[in-house]
Amino acid sequence: MSARDRHIERHAYRAGELAALVAALGADGALCPLVVKGTSMVPTLREGRDTVYLRAVDADEPLHIGDIVFFWRGSQVVLHRIVGMAAPDILRINGDGQLWCEEVPRSRVFAVVERFKRGRRVLPMRTGIMYVWGALWLRCLPIRSRLWGLPAPIKRVVRRVGSLVRGGGGA
Numbered sequence: 420m421s422a423r424d425r426h427i428e429r430h431a432y433r434a435g436e437l438a439a440l441v442a443a444l445g446a447d448g449a450l451c452p453l454v455v456k457g458t459s460m461v462p463t464l465r466e467g468r469d470t471v472y473l474r475a476v477d478a479d480e481p482l483h484i485g486d487i488v489f490f491w492r493g494s495q496v497v498l499h500r501i502v503g504m505a506a507p508d509i510l511r512i513n514g515d516g517q518l519w520c521e522e523v524p525r526s527r528v529f530a531v532v533e534r535f536k537r538g539r540r541v542l543p544m545r546t547g548i549m550y551v552w553g554a555l556w557l558r559c560l561p562i563r564s565r566l567w568g569l570p571a572p573i574k575r576v577v578r579r580v581g582s583l584v585r586g587g588g589g590a
Contacts, residue, residue: 450474450533459514460487460498463552469537471498471544473530482510482528485550489530490523498532502557515556 450472455464464471464487473489482488486501490512503511505522513520532544543549 448474451530452536455498455535457498459516460500461516463487463500463515463556464498464535465537469535471532472534472536472541474533476528476531478526482525482531483545483550485553487532487544488512488528489532491527491529492523496529500553500557502553513557513560515553518560520560 451474452470452472455466455469455471458466471487476482476488482501484501484503487498488501488510489496489498497512497514499512499514499517501510502513502520505511508525510523510525510528511520512523534541534543536542
């Protein structure tokens with residue numbers, strides 16, 4: 420099994436876990452809360468910390484680049500961002516914390532994130548600023564692997580400088 424497949428298996432929601440969610444997503448426009456599971460949407464959404472509010476979508480409802488959608492991947496369901504269109508009914512999808520895209524038939528999408536909650540703040544997702552954030556993060560796709568590697572070298576430099584300031588010989 421490839422690293423990508425192991426990542427997908429570890430972080431995808433299971434269909435059995437979501438029976439109540441799917442049942443709650445009715446045509447009445449009600450929002451259904453779901454605590455984020457997995458790291459594929461970092462830095463936008465964080466596992467166990469953020470709650471997304473999902474709304475069911477009809478097959479003919481237009482979806483937009485930048486929308487975060489819930490879709491079926493076999494027997495699993497996944498929460499990712501639409502980053503493009505591969506064909507009229509094929510969406511190009513990417514998790515904000517991933518380095519690859521996948522193509523998903525529009526018919527597999529069953530919900531869209533309307534808002535999310537972090538701490539006490541509830542923030543709308545389908546707004547200009549969130550679409551701009553998504554577009555900027557998408558532009559970083561070619562260099563994301565280098566961005567993820569930055570924290571460790573930065574921490575080493577901070578430790579070294581801190582040690583020198585305190586009069587030590589180095590970290």
